[in-house]
Amino acid sequence: xxxxxxxxxxxxxxxxxxxxxxxxxxxxxxxxxxxxxxxxxxxxxxxxxxxxxxxxxxxxxxxxxxxxxxxxxxxxxxxxxxxxxxxxxxxxxxxxxxxxxxxxxxxxxxxxxxxxxxxxxxxxxxxxxxxxxxxxxxxxxxxxxxxxxxxxxxxxxxxxxxxxxxxxxxxxxxxxxxxxxxxxxxxxxxxxxxxxxxxxxxxxxxxxxxxxxxxxxxxxxxxxxxxxxxxxxxxxxxxxxxxxxxxxxxxxxxxxxxxxxxxxxxxxxxxxxxxxxxxxxxxxxxxxxxxxxxxxxxxxxxxxxxxxxxxxxxxxxxxxxxxxxxxxxxxxxxxxxxxxxxxxxxxxxxxxxxxxxxxxxxxxxxxxxxxxxxxxxxxxxx
Amino acid sequence: xxxxxxxxxxxxxxxxxxxxxxxxxxxxxxxxxxxxxxxxxxxxxxxxxxxxxxxxxxxxxxxxxxxxxxxxxxxxxxxxxxxxxxxxxxxxxxxxxxxxxxxxxxxxxxxxxxxxxxxxxxxxxxxxxxxxxxxxxxxxxxxxxxxxxxxxxxxxxxxxxxxxxxxxxxxxxxxxxxxxxxxxxxxxxxxxxxxxxxxxxxxxxxxxxxxxxxxxxxxxxxxxxxxxxxxxxxxxxxxxxxxxxxxxxxxxxxxxxxxxxxxxxxxxxxxxxxxxxxxxxxxxxxxxxxxxxxxxxxxxxxxxxxxxxxxxxxxxxxxxxxxxxxxxxxxxxxxxxxxxxxxxxxxxxxxxxxxxxxxxxxxxxxxxxxxxxxxxxxxxxxxxxxxxxxxxxxxxxxxxxxxxxxxxxxxxxxxxx
Numbered sequence: 001x002x003x004x005x006x007x008x009x010x011x012x013x014x015x016x017x018x019x020x021x022x023x024x025x026x027x028x029x030x031x032x033x034x035x036x037x038x039x040x041x042x043x044x045x046x047x048x049x050x051x052x053x054x055x056x057x058x059x060x061x062x063x064x065x066x067x068x069x070x071x072x073x074x075x076x077x078x079x080x081x082x083x084x085x086x087x088x089x090x091x092x093x094x095x096x097x098x099x100x101x102x103x104x105x106x107x108x109x110x111x112x113x114x115x116x117x118x119x120x121x122x123x124x125x126x127x128x129x130x131x132x133x134x135x136x137x138x139x140x141x142x143x144x145x146x147x148x149x150x151x152x153x154x155x156x157x158x159x160x161x162x163x164x165x166x167x168x169x170x171x172x173x174x175x176x177x178x179x180x181x182x183x184x185x186x187x188x189x190x191x192x193x194x195x196x197x198x199x200x201x202x203x204x205x206x207x208x209x210x211x212x213x214x215x216x217x218x219x220x221x222x223x224x225x226x227x228x229x230x231x232x233x234x235x236x237x238x239x240x241x242x243x244x245x246x247x248x249x250x251x252x253x254x255x256x257x258x259x260x261x262x263x264x265x266x267x268x269x270x271x272x273x274x275x276x277x278x279x280x281x282x283x284x285x286x287x288x289x290x291x292x293x294x295x296x297x298x299x300x301x302x303x304x305x306x307x308x309x310x311x312x313x314x315x316x317x318x319x320x321x322x323x324x325x326x327x328x329x330x331x332x333x334x335x336x337x338x339x340x341x342x343x344x345x346x347x348x349x350x351x352x353x354x355x356x357x358x359x360x361x362x363x364x365x366x367x368x369x370x371x372x373x374x375x376x377x378x379x380x381x382x
Numbered sequence: 383x384x385x386x387x388x389x390x391x392x393x394x395x396x397x398x399x400x401x402x403x404x405x406x407x408x409x410x411x412x413x414x415x416x417x418x419x420x421x422x423x424x425x426x427x428x429x430x431x432x433x434x435x436x437x438x439x440x441x442x443x444x445x446x447x448x449x450x451x452x453x454x455x456x457x458x459x460x461x462x463x464x465x466x467x468x469x470x471x472x473x474x475x476x477x478x479x480x481x482x483x484x485x486x487x488x489x490x491x492x493x494x495x496x497x498x499x500x501x502x503x504x505x506x507x508x509x510x511x512x513x514x515x516x517x518x519x520x521x522x523x524x525x526x527x528x529x530x531x532x533x534x535x536x537x538x539x540x541x542x543x544x545x546x547x548x549x550x551x552x553x554x555x556x557x558x559x560x561x562x563x564x565x566x567x568x569x570x571x572x573x574x575x576x577x578x579x580x581x582x583x584x585x586x587x588x589x590x591x592x593x594x595x596x597x598x599x600x601x602x603x604x605x606x607x608x609x610x611x612x613x614x615x616x617x618x619x620x621x622x623x624x625x626x627x628x629x630x631x632x633x634x635x636x637x638x639x640x641x642x643x644x645x646x647x648x649x650x651x652x653x654x655x656x657x658x659x660x661x662x663x664x665x666x667x668x669x670x671x672x673x674x675x676x677x678x679x680x681x682x683x684x685x686x687x688x689x690x691x692x693x694x695x696x697x698x699x700x701x702x703x704x705x706x707x708x709x710x711x712x713x714x715x716x717x718x719x720x721x722x723x724x725x726x727x728x729x730x731x732x733x734x735x736x737x738x739x740x741x742x743x744x745x746x747x748x749x750x751x752x753x754x755x756x757x758x759x760x761x762x763x764x765x766x767x768x769x770x771x772x773x774x775x776x777x778x779x780x781x782x783x784x785x786x787x788x789x790x791x792x793x794x795x796x797x798x799x
Contacts, residue, residue: 077476077477078477191558192490192558196497284464284465286464286494290465290466338459
C-alpha cells in the first residue's frame with residue numbers, strides 16, 4: 001500500500017474508531033472544542049496522581065478489575081488456554097499493529113521474530129534436548145529479547161526502503177527462510193523436532209507454569225506492551241513515525257530521517273514480539289518449526305486485521321476472537337468443516353468492517369450511540 | 383464520558399461470552415465421555431480422518447453402549463504439531479471433562495500429550511496413532527497407554543528377509559525425524575546382528591523434492607537400498623532414481639510401500655516386484671479376524687462415502703486403541719471410580735483381541751504385538767500388490783534386546799558400517 005493510500009484510509013475511515021488517542025490532551029484535542037478547564041490545576045497533589053485523575057475513566061477501572069478478577073470467575077482452562085494464549089498472541093500482534101497501523105509497514109516476519117526469541121530461549125536455556133546450553137533463565141531471557149530486537153532491527157533495515165507489497169514480500173521471504181532454517185538445521189535448532197520441555201521458572205516458590213500465575217505474568221507483559229505503545233505514539237518519535245506513514249516525502253523534506261524512524265519502529269516491535277515469543281514458548285512448553293511456519297505468519301496478520309489496526313487494543317481483541325474461534329469452533333460445526341467457521345468469521349468481519357472489530361464497534365456507535373463531533377485523530381498531532 | 387458506556391457494554395458482552403463458555407462444562411453423568419483427537423488439518427489430514435473412522439468403528443461395533451453406559455465421543459483436531467495437539471487435548475480434558483482420552487496421531491504429538499498427561503492424573507490417556515519410541519520408553523507417564531506397536535517394532539523381520547534375499551550391504555535413505563529413526567533402528571537391530579552392513583545412512587529433509595545429491599552418493603558396492611520416505615517423497619525419489627539410471631533393488635519402510643507407490647507408472651515399475659517391507663498390518667493378510675475387520679470397515683465406510691478400499695494404517699491403530707479403551711471399560715463393568723484405578727489395572731492386564739492377533743502391554747504400558755513382512759507381487763492382470771511373506775508375533779519395544787542394553791534410535795544409533 002502506498003503512503004497516499006494509507007493516508008486516505010486513515011483519514012476517511014470512521015475516525016472515532018480511535019478512542020481518544022490523546023487522553024492526556026483532554027478536551028483540547030478537537031480544534032473546534034474549547035479547552036476544558038483543568039480542575040486539578042491548583043491542587044498540590046503529586047503529578048502522577050493528577051495524571052491519573054485526569055485520565056482515568058470508569059472504563060479503565062472496570063477493565064482492570066475485570067482482568068484482575070478473571071481467575072476467580074472462570075475455570076483454569078479458560079484462564080490458561082484462552083486468556084493467557086490470547087494475551088500472548090495479542091502482544092505479538094501488537095508489534096504488527098504498531099508497525100502497520102502507526103508506521104504503515106506491514107511486516108509478516110513478526111512471528112519469526114517471536115520465534116527467534118523463543119528459539120534463543122530454548123537453545124541457550126534449559127530444555128529436554130541435549131544440545132541446549134542450560135544457561136540460567138535470568139541470563140537467557142534478556143539475551144533472547146536482545147536477539148529479537150537485533151534481528152528485528154536487521155529485518156527493518158533490509159525492508160524499510162521498500163513500500164507496500166514489496167515490504168510484505170521481503171518480510172515473508174525472511175519468515176519462510178527462518179522456517180526452513182530451523183526445520184533443516186540439526187546442529188543448533190534440532191530440526192523438525194525442535195525443543196521440548198522448556199518451562200517457565202519457579203520464582204519464590206511460585207510455579208509460573210500454573211494457570212493463574214502464568215496468566216498474571218502474561219497480563220503484566222501485555223499491559224506493559226499496551227501502555228508502551230500508547231505512550232510511544234504520543235511522543236515526538238511516535239508522531240514523527242505517523243508522519244512518515246502519512247507522507248514520507250513531506251517528513252523527509254521537513255528534515256526527519258524517515259529510514260531511521262522506521263528502523264527504530266522495527267526495533268520496538270522486535271522487543272514486543274520477543275517478549276511474546278518467550279511467553280509463547282513457556283506457554284507451549286516447547287518450540288518446533290511449526291510455530292514459525294507460514295500458517296502462523298499469516299494467522300498473526302489475521303489477528304491484527306480482525307481486531308483493527310487503529311488502536312493498540314485491536315490486537316488483543318483480535319487475538320481473543322481468534323483464540324476463541326480456534327478453541328471452540330469445533331463444537332459448533334461438523335469436525336471436518338470447522339476451519340470454515342474461522343474463515344467465515346474473518347471474511348464477514350473484514351467484509352463488513354475493513355477496520356476490523358474496532359471499526360465495527362465504531363459503526364455501531366455511529367448508528368445507535370449519541371451524536372458526536374467527528375474530528376480527525378491523525379491530524380491532531382500535526 | 384462517551385467512552386464509559388462503550389467500555390461498559392464491551393466488558394459486559396465479554397463477560398457474558400466467557401460465562402456462557404464456562405457453562406458448557408457440566409458434571410459427569412451416566413454416559414462415559416471419551417475424547418478423540420486426530421489430525422484433521424495439515425499433512426496427515428487424510429490419515430487423521432481415516433483414524434477417526436477406525437475409532438468410530440470400534441464404538442459402532444458395541445452399539446455405542448458399554449456395560450449399560452452410553453459412550454459419548456467428543457472430537458478434536460490438530461495439525462500434527464505438538465503444541466496444537468496439547469491445546470486440543472487440554473480443551474477435551476479440562477473444558478469438556480472427558481473421562482478417557484484417545485489420541486493423538488503423530489509422533490511428536492504423542493510425546494507432548496504424554497508429558498501433559500502427567501498433570502492430569504484423573505484421566506486415562508490411550509494413544510491414537512503416534513509411533514515415537516520415546517513416548518513409552520523415556521520419562522513414562524503412569525496414565526498413558528499405547529496398544530499399538532511403534533515404528534521400530536514395525537520393522538522387525540525385515541532384516542532377516544533382507545539377508546534371505548542376499549542383501550549383505552544396504553544403504554539407508556530416510557527422512558530426518560523421530561519416526562524414521564525408529565524404523566531404521568527396527569531394521570538395523572536385526573540386520574546388523576545377522577551380519578549385514580549399513581555403510582551409509584542418508585538423512586533427507588521431510589517433504590524434500592530433489593534427491594539428486596543423495597542419489598549421487600549411493601556407493602557402487604551396496605546390494606540394496608532401504609527407502610523410508612512418506613508417500614509423495616517416495617514417488618519423487620523413485621522417479622529421480624530411475625532417471626539417473628539406478629538399478630539397485632529397494633526395500634521400503636512401513637509407510638513407504640503404499641498405494642501411491644504401487645500405482646507408480648514409470649519404466650522401472652516391474653523392478654518394484656520383489657520389494658520387501660514390514661508393518662503392523664498387511665492388506666492381503668488372510669486371518670479371519672482381519673478379514674472380518676476389513677469387511678466391517680468397508681460396509682460402514684464405502685469408498686463412495688469417503689472411505690478407503692481397505693482400512694489404512696491409521697484406521698487400524700485408532701481402531702485397536704479405541705477397542706482397548708472400550709474392552710477395558712467392559713471388563714470393569716463401566717466402573718471408573720477411585721481415580722480409574724480398577725480401569726487402569728484392567729487395561730494393564732488385558733489381552734486385547736485385535737484383527738492381527740493378540741496384544742499385551744509391557745510394564746511401560748506399551749503394546750507387545752505382531753508385525754508382517756510383505757513383498758510386492760504382480761498379479762495376472764499386471765497390477766502390483768503386496769503379499770504377506772512372514773508374520774512375526776510377540777515383538778516387544780526393546781526388540782528382544784535387554785532393556786539395559788537398549789539405546790533409543792537416532793541418527794547415529796545403531797551403527798554397523
